[in-house]
Amino acid sequence: MIRIRPYHPDDWPAIWDFMAPVFHAGDTYAVPRAISESDAHRMWVELPRAVRVAEDAAGNVLGTYYLKPNQPGPGSHVCNSGYLVAEKARGQGIAGKLCGDSLVLARELGFIAMQYNMVVATNEVAIRQWQKHGFSIVGTLPCAFRHPEQGLVDAHVMYRLL
Numbered sequence: 001m002i003r004i005r006p007y008h009p010d011d012w013p014a015i016w017d018f019m020a021p022v023f024h025a026g027d028t029y030a031v032p033r034a035i036s037e038s039d040a041h042r043m044w045v046e047l048p049r050a051v052r053v054a055e056d057a058a059g060n061v062l063g064t065y066y067l068k069p070n071q072p073g074p075g076s077h078v079c080n081s082g083y084l085v086a087e088k089a090r091g092q093g094i095a096g097k098l099c100g101d102s103l104v105l106a107r108e109l110g111f112i113a114m115q116y117n118m119v120v121a122t123n124e125v126a127i128r129q130w131q132k133h134g135f136s137i138v139g140t141l142p143c144a145f146r147h148p149e150q151g152l153v154d155a156h157v158m159y160r161l162l
Helices: 009-025 037-046 094-108 124-132
Strands: 003-006 050-055 061-069 078-085 113-120 136-147 151-161
Touching: 003 094, 009 037, 009 061, 009 078, 037 061, 050 094, 061 094, 078 094, 094 113, 094 124, 113 124, 113 136, 124 136, 124 151
Parallel strands: 078 113
Antiparallel strands: 003 050, 050 061, 061 078, 113 151, 136 151
């Protein structure tokens, strides 16, 4: 049983444990590969409007997401979200549960749409997952992501109304 609940500061060590390898790998998120823990915390926890975690029945944090306005002012009715699932928990449907929960929460917070600004084209699993949740690729940015192994690859902008 997976439960999604609001983030608590005690969750950070578990999140950082699975976040650091993803960010440092540099193949899915447009963050510096050498991002510090404090900078990652600021990006994931301090700046967003909401942060949620997915935990198992034993209380182990297995995933997380954030919600924030995609742009300030006249663009603040569209939100942006980021998702991470612990490697040991992948393939269990947690990303889908996080996405579904984020769509509900985004509506509750008054957003009318959600936009992903840079979904790396080589991240086909994520693209399929977001498409299952109603997102469409509305644009492709040629050579917009510097993949550590494949060089310059395309990135997609994905969008859906809520």
